Amino acid sequence: MSLSIYETTVNTFRRMLGGLDKELQRAVEYAATRGFEPDRLLSGRLAPDMFDLTRQVQIACDLAKGAGARLAGLDIPKHADDETQIAALRARIARVLSFLDTLPREDIDGAAEREIVLSVQGRELRFAGADYVNRWALPNFYFHCSMAYALLRQQGVPLGKRDFLALG
C-alpha cells in the first residue's frame, strides 16, 4: 500500500524518455516541413546562462541511468557527451532505455534505505534511497525533461503537454 521505487523511478524514466524521444522525432519532422536543418534546434537556450537543448537531453539521460544504477547498487555506465545531432541524442536515449531494462526490480524496490552518495560541484551529498528519489532524482529528472520540452516549444515545434506526459 505504498509506492514501488521501481515504478516511481525506472518506469517513470522509461515513460518520460520515450516521450522525449518522440518529441525529438516531432522536431525533426517539423524542421522538414519548414525547410530548416533540425539540428539547429539543439543550440536553443531559455537564458544565456542556461544549458542548451543538447545538454538538457544529455542530463535527463544521465539522471535516469545514474538513479537506476545507484538504486540497484551497480556501476553507472559512462556515455560520452559528444552528440551534435538529434539522431545521436535519440540513440543515447535508446541506450539508456536498454540499460534500464537490465535493472532488477527487486534490488531497486529494496533501496529505500540504501545510502546514496553524490558528488555535486565538489560537494558531497548523502541521502537514504527514498530521499534520494524524492529530493534529488525525480525533481532533477523532471526539470531537465521540462526544459527540453520548453526549448522545443519555444522554437515552434508543435507539442502539447500530453506529449510531455507520454501517457500513451
Place this chain on the structure above:
Amino acid sequence: MSLSIYETTVNTFRRMLGGLDKELQRAVEYAATRGFEPDRLLSGRLAPDMFDLTRQVQIACDLAKGAGARLAGLDIPKHADDETQIAALRARIARVLSFLDTLPREDIDGAAEREIVLSVQGRELRFAGADYVNRWALPNFYFHCSMAYALLRQQGVPLGKRDFLALG
C-alpha cells in the same frame, strides 16, 4: 522498504512550493534593484501559446492541493484564479501550504489503490492512487514548477537549480 505516498507527494509539494515562493521573492528583489515593476514578470511566456507565469504558478498550486485532497479522499478547496500580483500568488502558495498541513498522513499513505477520477478537457481519466501519483500528479506538478522557474530565469531573475530543488 518502499516510498511513502505522503513523503513523495505532500512533502514534495511543500518543499517545491516553498522553493517557488522564494523564487518569487527573489523576483521582487531583482525588480527593485533594476527599477522595474515586479508584476510585469507575470505576463512572461516561453511560447505564445504557452501559459504565462501567473497561470504556471496557479496550476502548480492547484496540482498540489488537488493531489493532496484526492489522495486523502477529501473535497478540493477552490481558489479563484484572480491573482494579478506576485504578492497575491505568494498568498495563494501560503494557502495551499496551510491546506497541505491539514492532510492526514495515514489517509494519504493508504491511497495506493484508491481510485482517482479526473476530468481533463472533457475526458475522464481513471487511475489507481499509485499510478495517479506517478503518471499524473508528479509529472504535472514538476512541469509547472519548472516552467515558472524557466520564466523567471528567462526574464533575468538570478536563480540556480539549487533554488528549484529547495534542498535547504
